Amino acid sequence: MQINKLQVEAIKSGTVIDHIPANIGFKLLSLFRFTETEKRITIGLNLPSKKLEKKDIIKIENTFLSDDQINQLAIYAPHATVNYINEYNLVGKVFPTLPKKINRILICPNSNCVSNHNFITSSFIFKKDKFHNINLKCQYCEKEFSKNIVLSYQ
């Protein structure tokens, strides 16, 4: 007999970000500043997942993410599912797609880039190289880095 038991407490209304790769959930909370709110947030780490084996999950009450915010999740959690909940019912499901641009979240690995020395937000555009690898180009210093270099720099 299958036991249908929720791993993390259900929310009445708000957003559930599911299928976050394990150990990334905490990072998303701080990078995307989800904690800069008075709303109640629950987080589950290292939960069992059929799709990912292990996953993290974030539930934010009474908050609905914008399309931009959702798409920016794709850089860290490309297989995430964003569920909208109303009165404990699932009312919408969105899958992040890589945006054209990502602002504020990332730090430019070029130590001499002006974005690392002034009170400004970083800005990267996504580019694909000839091997279809994803690169990120800093809008300020114009340097292009592979996605992994930028992510490992955070």
Add this chain to the structure above:
Amino acid sequence: MRNSLYKKSIISINDLKRNELELVLNKSAVLKKKSQPNLLTNKIIASCFFEASTRTRLSFETAIYRLGASIVGFSDGNNISLKKKGETLSDTIAVISSYVDAIIIRHPQEGSARLAVEFSNNVPVFNAGDGANQHPTQTLLDLFTIQETQNRLTNLNIAMVGDLKYGRTVHSLTQALAKFKNNKFFFISPDTLIMPNYINDMLDKKNIYWKRYKNIEEVISEIDILYMTRIQKERLDSTEYTNEKSKFVLHTTTLKNARNNLKILHPLPRIDEIDRDVDYTPYAWYFKQAANGIYARQAILSLVLIKQHL
């Protein structure tokens, strides 16, 4: 020709379309033939050099005076009160933009000119070099010189020699020349200082010929432009520098199979990568290239600050 550069900031050569490059080159040629000192009378231009760069600054300032405009500014960021008081670049630019009609900025940090545009309240910004990133007016004067000496910017064989990894001039010039048809690129550098992948990828995407070579002799009989750059000692370890250096020094003997139309360019300063004897050959064009900086900068300043051009 419509002046699409009017009120536009000049930050990166990548921002300029081919027809805009041609517009600047045409205007440079007009100004070289006939100086027009009244073009920018009553304009005040800020020359903000947060790091010292004597040649670029004097070239810009000469261009400004020749156009009849006035200058305010500083030539060394370490000696200005803004730096000593710890003001941010964005605040500095916001204040200066309320005084002047245009801002020229030289700054050691990459991306600083792009940042300046965000805080200049629509006052045009000219990038006079931001760290190892861009120096678009250098590229414009390079293009102007190439066009002047070869009567075209297409169907050229261009060799670039020296530090191709860190040299911003060769990156920008390659990007600019890639906007014109049928140019071929011959890259000559030590293995540790090869052209970055993003430039090679850009050429591949556009189906443009490029190839790496070991030394200048291999290509000298095929090329129209030989663009020399300095190999910086600090980029290589001392043994490697001693071993490699000789392969990339240009002597008059290296030029014996050169085409008649070959012109040697160099962004300057030269250290020892071009033998002094080469200066006396008809191929040496680097000092004339530097002089062209005045006309290219006059052209871009006047196009940005005046809508209608005759």
